[in-house]
Amino acid sequence: MTTPDPTPTRTAASLARGVTATGWYIATSMVFFLLGTVVVWGLVVLVAREGWRSPVALVAYVGAAVIVVTCTILLLTRYRRDGDLDDGDRPSWRRRFLSLPVVAAVLASAVLGVVAGSPLLGAALVGATLCLVRWGPGIRWRGVVLLEVALVVLWLLEQAGPMPRSDAFVLVFFSVALPMTQALSLWSWDVVLELDSARRTEARLAAVQERLRLAGELHDLQGHHLQVIALQLELAERMIHRDPDAAARQIALARTSVDEARDGTRALAGRFRGVPLPDELANAADLLRAAGLTVTLDVAADAASAPADLLGPVIRECTTNVLKHGGGTWARLGLERVGDVWRLTMANDPGAGSTIGSGAGLEGIAHRVGVAGGDVASRRGDDRFDVVVTVPAEVASVREGTG
Amino acid sequence: MIRVLIADDEDMIRTALATLLALEEDLEVVAECADGETAVSRALELRPDVCLLDLEMPGIDGVEAAARIRQRIPARCVVVTRHARPGVLRRALSAGVDGFVPKSRPAGDVAAVIREVAAGRRYVDPEIAADALSDERSPLTDRELDVLRAGARGETIADIAASLHLSSGTVRNHVSSILGKLGLATRQQAAITARERGWI
Numbered sequence: 001m002t003t004p005d006p007t008p009t010r011t012a013a014s015l016a017r018g019v020t021a022t023g024w025y026i027a028t029s030m031v032f033f034l035l036g037t038v039v040v041w042g043l044v045v046l047v048a049r050e051g052w053r054s055p056v057a058l059v060a061y062v063g064a065a066v067i068v069v070t071c072t073i074l075l076l077t078r079y080r081r082d083g084d085l086d087d088g089d090r091p092s093w094r095r096r097f098l099s100l101p102v103v104a105a106v107l108a109s110a111v112l113g114v115v116a117g118s119p120l121l122g123a124a125l126v127g128a129t130l131c132l133v134r135w136g137p138g139i140r141w142r143g144v145v146l147l148e149v150a151l152v153v154l155w156l157l158e159q160a161g162p163m164p165r166s167d168a169f170v171l172v173f174f175s176v177a178l179p180m181t182q183a184l185s186l187w188s189w190d191v192v193l194e195l196d197s198a199r200r201t202e203a204r205l206a207a208v209q210e211r212l213r214l215a216g217e218l219h220d221l222q223g224h225h226l227q228v229i230a231l232q233l234e235l236a237e238r239m240i241h242r243d244p245d246a247a248a249r250q251i252a253l254a255r256t257s258v259d260e261a262r263d264g265t266r267a268l269a270g271r272f273r274g275v276p277l278p279d280e281l282a283n284a285a286d287l288l289r290a291a292g293l294t295v296t297l298d299v300a301a302d303a304a305s306a307p308a309d310l311l312g313p314v315i316r317e318c319t320t321n322v323l324k325h326g327g328g329t330w331a332r333l334g335l336e337r338v339g340d341v342w343r344l345t346m347a348n349d350p351g352a353g354s355t356i357g358s359g360a361g362l363e364g365i366a367h368r369v370g371v372a373g374g375d376v377a378s379r380r381g382d383d384r385f386d387v388v389v390t391v392p393a394e395v396a397s398v399r400e401g402t403g
Numbered sequence: 404m405i406r407v408l409i410a411d412d413e414d415m416i417r418t419a420l421a422t423l424l425a426l427e428e429d430l431e432v433v434a435e436c437a438d439g440e441t442a443v444s445r446a447l448e449l450r451p452d453v454c455l456l457d458l459e460m461p462g463i464d465g466v467e468a469a470a471r472i473r474q475r476i477p478a479r480c481v482v483v484t485r486h487a488r489p490g491v492l493r494r495a496l497s498a499g500v501d502g503f504v505p506k507s508r509p510a511g512d513v514a515a516v517i518r519e520v521a522a523g524r525r526y527v528d529p530e531i532a533a534d535a536l537s538d539e540r541s542p543l544t545d546r547e548l549d550v551l552r553a554g555a556r557g558e559t560i561a562d563i564a565a566s567l568h569l570s571s572g573t574v575r576n577h578v579s580s581i582l583g584k585l586g587l588a589t590r591q592q593a594a595i596t597a598r599e600r601g602w603i
Contacts (some may be wrong), residue, residue, distance in 0.1 A: 162546060
């Protein structure tokens with residue numbers, strides 16, 4: 001796996017936050033526009049014109065309005081969720097329309113239309129609800145255009161009727177604009193998500209290109225070594241009868257070439273690996289648990305900024321030791337910041353007959369840590385083995401600054 | 404004498420390794436098998452001291468074969484691999500595998516590991532351990548992994564919901580969150596990614 005550069009990662013994170021914020025902004029404005037429509041109609045028709053005359057009507061109006069708004073919020077969450085899924089995973093067509101929020105919102109919209117005495121309001125709210133259902137491509141905007149025409153016709157019919165309710169401009173404006181606003185908002189939301197997914201594809205493409213480059217380098221490396229090995233073996237074959245000792249030397253050389261090729265391949269692949277220190281510790285804990293040990297893991301929250309190139313090898317060496325020698329029952333791993341040093345502690349109970357603590361592997365590490373101004377201390381007790389590594393925290397920040 | 408069973412589907416490697424190990428004075432190769440099922444049945448029949456199992460074999464893999472052998476007889480198992488995929492070491496350790504060696508080790512080293520393991524010790528190669536420690540961590544929750552696992556063979560949302568006793572809506576919520584975290588477009592891609600990285 002490639003380890004992404006820190007700068008693009010940060011940009012990616014802030015872009016992802018931006019996309020989420022845009023989503024919230026659009027959803028909130030949609031809900032507020034709906035609320036505005038319902039409140040304005042309520043105020044003008046029920047309060048200003050009828051002056052609170054019918055408490056039943058008022059209760060029905062408020063109740064139905066609450067249902068419509070709640071269902072709209074539910075449908076928006078569902079719309080957002082289904083946007084992530086591919087077509088096969090989305091609900092079936094029947095389920096999209098015959099689901100509780102859609103049916104409840106349509107019925108409540110009808111109630112609002114009846115209570116307010118205006119088919120225009122009812123139709124506008126039903127239309128706005130249907131906009132929130134995920135339609136096939138190109139269906140929604142055609143539907144909205146037809147709906148807008150129908151709403152205007154409905155308004156004209158209402159004006160010609162005996163009791164025109166929607167005679168104030170503000171009422172007509174809100175009713176006619178509502179479905180269109182909802183549809184346009186969802187459309188812009190979809191566009192934002194499309195752009196976001198294009199951005200992610202681009203990031204993946206960069207990773208793939210990096211891998212292709214790696215494959216090329218690998219090809220060159222292996223090709224070179226294979227050629228050398230072939231020559232050495234050919235030489236050995238020619239000499240095997242005349243000079244068996246020299247032939248044996250060539251075979252030994254060929255084996256060395258094989259090792260070189262293998263190390264080179266590993267080093268190349270290793271450039272693309274590497275995880276943050278807390279992940280490495282968590283992996284170590286997982287492995288030790290899988291090996292049957294009881295593991296306590298105690299990692300500071302900001303441990304990702306500890307110097308991984310110094311502490312990583314210690315974790316690897318100690319974990320391998322515990323796994324290799326086995327027999328123990330518990331292990332404790334900890335990484336904390338004490339003042340201006342990072343302290344990594346690893347403790348376990350070596351099983352009987354274990355040779356742990358002979359510490360050949362730790363010596364090399366101790367040298368590197370010492371050069372960086374840190375210290376490695378290991379202590380073998382009767383029933384426990386402790387390794388404590390301290391590294392100055394500045395090492396980390398210097399590396400980050402220059403790297 | 405340590406009695407050894409070797410299982411590897413690559414004939415050349417298996418034959419060469421068997422010949423080289425037979426040169427060691429204290430090792431006796433009692434069986435050579437070309438796949439996991441044969442290895443299990445031969446192991447139960449011959450009761451070797453140590454089974455040397457290739458990880459990548461057709462049918463059941465080395466770790467699975469080791470688990471089945473360990474259930475029935477007290478043979479020690481060593482898994483050999485060319486390239487340890489993430490999560491394999493964890494799975495092998497849980498299955499009770501006693502040794503894990505890369506194929507790149509010379510036969511002399513493999514013989515030494517066989518002796519270690521036969522003496523009751525465990526051997527995990529440092530290279531493999533280092534690889535396992537630098538595995539990418541899964542950003543997914545256990546429930547999300549359950550959803551991916553239940554849908555790994557192309558099951559529908561309704562199938563997954565039924566097998567996990569969840570509602571379809573909840574399963575869709577999980578899938579949406581999985582795709583968001585991994586930045587992928589489909590559930591199938593997510594399942595492939597999770598399998599490649601050893602999360603499921």
